[in-house]
Amino acid sequence: MPSIPPRASYAERPTASRGRKVAEPESRTRTPFARDRDRIIHATAFRRLKEKTQVFVAHEGDHFRTRLTHSLEVAQIARSLATALGLDADLAETVALAHDLGHPPFGHAGEDELQIQMEDFGGFDHNVQTFRVVTRLERRYPRFDGLNLTWETLEGIVKHNGPVADRLDRPSWTAVAEFDRAYDLRLSTWASAEAQVAALADDIAYNNHDVDDGVAAGLFTLEDLTQIPLIGPHVASALQAFPDCDRSIIRLEAVRRMIGAMVDDVLAETRRRAAAGKVQTPEDVRNLGHALVAFSRDTAEDLARLRAFLMERMYRHWRVNRTRSQARRMLAEMFLLFLAEPDVLPEDWGTRAAERDQAGRARVVCDYIAGMTDRYAIEEHRRLFHLDVWAF
Incomplete structure (x- = not known):
């Protein structure tokens, strides 16, 4: 059995949470971050993810990813990464579960259309919509609108991909700017390591699972993937190891191997950056000046080539269009x-x-x-x- 790494010195600690905008008694049985996770799981917006598109419209097939299954997969990878790095797994999982709550129906097509329709009325951004869901639109409690999540969870939701202070003058970010004036989320800094883990887990999950869904939908074949970085070597090795195996199993085996390789790469690169930057505290993570949790340069370049393939062969396929x-x-x-x-x-x-x-x-x-x-x-x-x- 692998041993659980000790808690990293730069991990967020629930006992040191900055609390909630509206003060509440602490839970007797859960940490503040675990309580946030549970509030998200019980939210109406989370339940609706079960029939919101990832790439294919939800009625096109029962086996394709929806926003709900994607969010669960992201949360699983985020929790595993956080545990391996000695971070707070509850916080990483919470941000992962929440990250797609603001997506409209029909995936990016829906977002593109709402951006057009809202152009004269303040715009639309799915990340801001997620923030509005958890701070305003969910109505479940008598004392406040939204979910009244901890400062650390809200910070992670709004800036898991990096600082966002430069966006506050955009009309579509008005809701975040107004909230930040009343409850400072330090939008000019990076988010916690846990939130950054959730962002990388999203990248790992959707790239792997879009490969899986694309082959399953017949948009491209395993042979098409053999020359594509990241996935190609794993397809070739799986075919060599199991030449007589059903192709659907080979597909899943190749995806499983690619997930493992990408996870290992993130772990190695994050540890390298932590050592190089002498990162010792959560504040060091926020003030590092660049992401702590990241892919290596080689993997990032290979990932860009895989995304270009998926853009051409999947996201812009005539059936999807x-x-x-x-x-x-x-x-x-x-x-x-x-x-x-x-x-x-x-x-x-x-x-x-x-x-x-x-x-x-x-x-x-x-x-x-x-x-x-x-x-x-x-x-x-x-x-x-x-x-x-x-x-x-």
């Missing part, structure tokens, strides 16, 4: 209708929209659409625009 086109048209039509006729929104949403000016009404409409699952968006569009749902 056709679905994206349909999705964008549906969201555009619903957005314009709800903006012009807010009285056709469900009652609570319609009331909120009616109380606001045009920009505020657009934000309410955007929030309503962004919270939809793929399936609900399709059904809502059909109810609004297709007479065949009226059974005469």
Whole structure:
């Protein structure tokens, strides 16, 4: 049995948490970060991830990733990485579980369309939408809106990919700027090592699993992958080791090996950077001036080539483009209708929209659409625009 590494000196400590914006009694059975994780798991927005697209629309097949299965896979990798590095695994897992809460239906197609529709009304950014979900849109508690997460979790959610202070003057980041003025999240520094682990776990998960889903969907073959960095050597070695094995198993074996290789690379590079930067405390992580948790240069270059392959052969495949086109048209039509006729929104949403000016009404409409699952968006569009749902 492998031994569990000792806690790193630069790990976040739940006993030293900066607390919550609204003070609450501590849990008797959970650390503050574990409590945050549980609040996210119980959130309505988290449940909705089960039918939100990763790449394929949720109804296209039961075996393709959704935002929920992706988030669970990211959380598993994040927890493993954090444990191996001696970090707080609960905090890493929490940020990983929360990172996609703000994604609208239909993946990047939905985000692109909401950006267009909201261009004159403050814009749309899925990372900001995630922040708005956990600080404002979830309504579960009598004393506050949102989930009242710890400072460390909020910091990790909003800046797990790096400092964001330079974005605060963008209209789409107004919600973050307003919150930060009342509750300083130190947006000019890097986030904790745990939050950075969650960001790298996301990269590991989606690149590997998009390879898996792409082959399963017939967009490219194992042979197509043999010359592609990162995945190619693992496909070749799996084929050599198991020449008579079913191709679907070879695919899974190659992906499993690539995940392991990428995890090992992150562990080695992070330890190298910690030693080189003399990182001793959580504050050292924030003030290092660059990411602590990262891929090596060689792996980062290989990953860029793999992403270019996936962009060409998967994300821009005509079958995916056709679905994206349909999705964008549906969201555009619903957005314009709800903006012009807010009285056709469900009652609570319609009331909120009616109380606001045009920009505020657009934000309410955007929030309503962004919270939809793929399936609900399709059904809502059909109810609004297709007479065949009226059974005469």
